Structure formats: structure tokens, C-alpha cells
Amino acid sequence: MTDRKTYDVAVIGAGVFGAWIAYYLAKSGSSVALLDAYGPANSRASSGGESRIIRMGYGADDIYTRWSLRALPRWKEIFAQAGRPELFQPTGVLWIAHDKYPYAMDTLTALQNHKIPHERLSLMGLRKHYPQISFDDNAWGILEPESGVLMARRAVQTVVEESQKIGVQYRAAAALAPRGEGRVTSLMTSHGETISAGAFVYACGPWLAKLFPDLLGQRIFVSRQEIVFFGVPQGENLFRQEALPTWLYLQDEFYGMPDLENRGLKVADDHHGAPVDPDTQSRVASVAAVASAREFVARRFPALKNAPVVETRVCQYENTSNGDFLIDQHPDFQNVWLVGGGSGHGFKHGPSVGEYVEGRVTESTSAENKIEPRFSLSTKQTTQGRKIH
Ligand SMILES: Cc1cc2nc3c(=O)[nH]c(=O)nc-3n(C[C@H](O)[C@H](O)[C@H](O)COP(=O)(O)OP(=O)(O)OC[C@H]3O[C@@H](n4cnc5c(N)ncnc54)[C@H](O)[C@@H]3O)c2cc1C
Numbered sequence: 001m002t003d004r005k006t007y008d009v010a011v012i013g014a015g016v017f018g019a020w021i022a023y024y025l026a027k028s029g030s031s032v033a034l035l036d037a038y039g040p041a042n043s044r045a046s047s048g049g050e051s052r053i054i055r056m057g058y059g060a061d062d063i064y065t066r067w068s069l070r071a072l073p074r075w076k077e078i079f080a081q082a083g084r085p086e087l088f089q090p091t092g093v094l095w096i097a098h099d100k101y102p103y104a105m106d107t108l109t110a111l112q113n114h115k116i117p118h119e120r121l122s123l124m125g126l127r128k129h130y131p132q133i134s135f136d137d138n139a140w141g142i143l144e145p146e147s148g149v150l151m152a153r154r155a156v157q158t159v160v161e162e163s164q165k166i167g168v169q170y171r172a173a174a175a176l177a178p179r180g181e182g183r184v185t186s187l188m189t190s191h192g193e194t195i196s197a198g199a200f201v202y203a204c205g206p207w208l209a210k211l212f213p214d215l216l217g218q219r220i221f222v223s224r225q226e227i228v229f230f231g232v233p234q235g236e237n238l239f240r241q242e243a244l245p246t247w248l249y250l251q252d253e254f255y256g257m258p259d260l261e262n263r264g265l266k267v268a269d270d271h272h273g274a275p276v277d278p279d280t281q282s283r284v285a286s287v288a289a290v291a292s293a294r295e296f297v298a299r300r301f302p303a304l305k306n307a308p309v310v311e312t313r314v315c316q317y318e319n320t321s322n323g324d325f326l327i328d329q330h331p332d333f334q335n336v337w338l339v340g341g342g343s344g345h346g347f348k349h350g351p352s353v354g355e356y357v358e359g360r361v362t363e364s365t366s367a368e369n370k371i372e373p374r375f376s377l378s379t380k381q382t383t384q385g386r387k388i389h
Contacts (some may be wrong), residue, residue, distance in 0.1 A: 011203060047153070096250060226269065228294075
């Protein structure tokens with residue numbers, strides 16, 4: 001195929017959102033250029049981690065339950081198509097709640113309403129099935145046995161490869177922000193190349209705030225997030241996925257995964273960290289983050305109290321004011337779209353975001369996928385009040 005420079009749509013950013021948007025646009029017949037400044041799921045990108053949870057529970061935020069439900073079969077389908085089914089690991093997802101924790105109660109209702117397979121576990125059940133975890137006396141659980149983990153970095157790269165097979169032209173390039181107003185006909189890259197297209201989708205994750213500082217500088221809150229992997233004891237099976245699902249400890253705001261691919265127990269602090277710049281922030285874990293993860297592990301996984309740290313990761317969330325995604329037209333440019341605000345929970349929804357944006361850009365949004373006011377720019381505030389996660 002010869003390289004062209006005029007497309008129906010140029011998608012800027014090959015993270016999970018941009019990759020799926022490009023895929024669905026190409027599937028519905030558009031010619032698509034996909035650009036990334038550092039490469040698909042690079043180590044600075046929010047999609048660049050090894051693993052991301054896909055779960056159906058979202059408290060009372062039904063749209064995300066529906067989008068997640070829709071996304072999982074699409075992930076499995078593309079992995080099967082690419083001959084890489086292992087990129088979804090069906091570990092199951094265990095919610096650990098206390099008393100009548102509202103988010104967990106609402107999750108239970110949503111799982112029931114949508115007939116999503118799940119099991120409610122009493123304290124006794126939790127202690128029986130998961131002796132490696134220390135539970136408080138008022139704990140209870142919900143297990144989603146069919147949910148699990150997407151092997152994120154490789155998953156995004158697979159979507160980009162599958163997109164290229166159906167005509168998407170990927171190029172390594174950094175796009176500049178559009179200039180002027182009204183209808184944009186082309187964009188410039190940082191190397192002076194011009195790319196013409198009928199529409200431009202900026203799916204730049206945490207970089208949206210830098211590319212559109214006036215519009216989004218105060219509306220996308222980029223926070224440092226640190227992940228620690230603890231090595232499991234020799235020959236110990238209790239931390240393998242056969243014995244331990246992916247877990248979310250609601251009260252502690254920590255979550256993690258079993259010893260997938262022998263990388264150790266993944267432990268992530270879900271509290272928002274300090275504001276950072278995705279280009280330049282240090283990717284070396286801080287002493288404080290490791291200490292806090294160790295304190296959590298000592299309390300909740302006592303057998304790993306003195307376990308060595310075998311790996312760390314530093315990434316960033318790109319939060320909107322309340323955690324709802326941003327998917328909208330740029331107010332100054334009718335054919336420029338802004339897509340992001342994954343807010344620490346966006347990865348799983350990649351296929352649903354892709355389908356939705358394809359519908360919006362090509363104006364073929366079906367009734368099933370109707371315009372969602374929660375994603376509009378006008379709902380994005382300049383102060384944070386985290387609600388969706
Ligand atoms: C530590 C951590 C844990 C998480 N856990 C989960 C989880 O368990 N489950 C879940 O569903 N979600 C999770 N998330 C959230 C999820 O990973 C993100 O919401 C999602 O990856 C965001 O994808 P994106 O495509 O919007 O952004 P990104 O992946 O950051 O992609 C944006 C891309 O745009 C490119 N780019 C930027 N500027 C330009 C430019 N000017 N020109 C060209 N390219 C450009 C970048 O190089 C980058 O590749 C987690 C996030 C983090 C950080």
C-alpha cells in the first residue's frame with residue numbers, strides 16, 4: 001500500500017482510545033492515519049502498563065457497566081483474530097467491601113440487573129477461599145468470575161497491528177494542535193510534515209492538557225501513579241491466579257493482581273498522586289510509594305510482609321473533574337474531536353470508546369450508542385471531585 005497524506009480521518013495518539021478509534025473507523029470504510037509521538041502504548045503513555053483490570057462493577061454508574069460488558073467480547077474477538085488469546089487473563093475480579101459500603105451495594109444491584117455472573121461472599125466465604133488475604137471482621141465480597149485482566153501494552157499494540165491490516169496507516173509523528181477556527185483541513189507535525197484529513201481526533205490521553213492548554217489545562221488533572229510488584233516465596237502457589245483473583249480493596253483504595261506471568265503480586269494505590277508532566281516525570285518509583293505499598297501488603301497479605309520488591313512502574317492518570325470521559329468536538333473547530341479523560345479506569349472501555357467515536361465522527365451514531373451528555377466538554381469542571389472510578 002502506498003503512503004498517502006490525505007485521509008478521511010487523522011487520529012492523533014495510539015493509546016488504547018486512539019487505537020480502537022482508528023480500528024473502528026477503518027472497519028466502517030474510512031481512510032485513517034494514526035499518529036503517535038512515542039509509539040503505541042509507549043512507556044510514557046497511560047496505556048503503556050503491562051496489565052489493566054476489566055470488571056463490570058461500577059457502582060451506580062450504569063453506563064460504564066454497559067460499556068464494559070460490551071467491550072470484553074470485542075477484546076476477546078480481536079485477540080482471537082490476532083492469534084493472541086492470552087492477552088485476556090480470566091483471573092476473576094474480587095471486590096472487598098465493608099458493612100453496607102454504597103459502591104459495593106450498587107455494584108451488586110447492577111450485576112443483578114444486567115444478569116452478570118457474580119457471587120456474593122460472606123466473611124466466612126472470603127476467609128475460606130482466600131487464606132492469603134487478611135480481612136476485617138466486617139468484610140464481605142463480590143466475585144465477578146468472568147472478568148479479569150487485559151495485558152495492556154501488548155493489547156494496544158495488537159489493536160494497532162490489526163488496524164494496519166485493514167488499511168490504517170500508522171506513522172511515528174508528533175502532531176501540533178490545530179490553528180485558526182472553523183474547519184481544519186490539515187495538521188502539521190513537529191517535523192514540518194502536513195497531513196490532510198476530513199476530521200481530526202486528538203486521543204492524546206494526559207497530553208491533551210498540554211496540547212490544548214487554554215481549553216483543557218485546568219480540566220484534565222494528570223496525577224502520578226505508582227505500582228509495586230512484590231516477589232512471592234519460592235514454590236508458593238497461593239498468589240497464582242488459580243488461587244487469587246484480581247482484587248479491589250474498596251476501603252483501602254488499593255487494588256492489584258495475582259502473580260501474572262511470574263511478575264509478582266501487583267499492588268496499586270488508587271489515590272490520586274501529585275500533578276505531573278507525562279513527558280518528563282521520573283519513572284523511578286519513590287521511596288514513599290514503595291513504603292506505602294509495603295504497609296498495605298503487610299496488613300492485607302501478611303505472608304508477603306518482608307517480600308522483596310521485584311518490579312515497579314510509574315504512570316499517570318488523566319483525570320477529569322469527576323472521572324467521566326471526555327468525548328466531544330472542539331468548540332472552535334467543527335471537525336476536531338477531543339477524546340480522553342480515562343481517569344484511571346478507561347482502558348477496559350477501549351472498544352466501546354472506539355465504536356462510539358466512530359459513530360460520532362461519521363455521524364452514524366446508532367440509537368443503541370446515543371450521544372452521551374456525560375462525555376461532553378461542558379460537564380468538565382476545573383475543580384476535582386472524583387466520583388467515577
Ligand atoms: C497505573 C495505572 C493503572 C490503571 N489501571 C486501570 C485498570 O486497571 N483498568 C482500566 O480500565 N484502566 C486503568 N487505567 C486507566 C487507563 O490505563 C487509561 O485511562 C487509558 O490507558 C488512557 O488511554 P489513552 O489512549 O487516553 O491515553 P494514552 O495511553 O496516554 O495514549 C495517548 C497517546 O497519545 C500520544 N500523543 C500525545 N501527544 C501526541 C501528539 N502531539 N502527537 C502524536 N501523539 C501524541 C502519546 O504518545 C500516547 O501514546 C490505569 C491507568 C494507570 C496510569
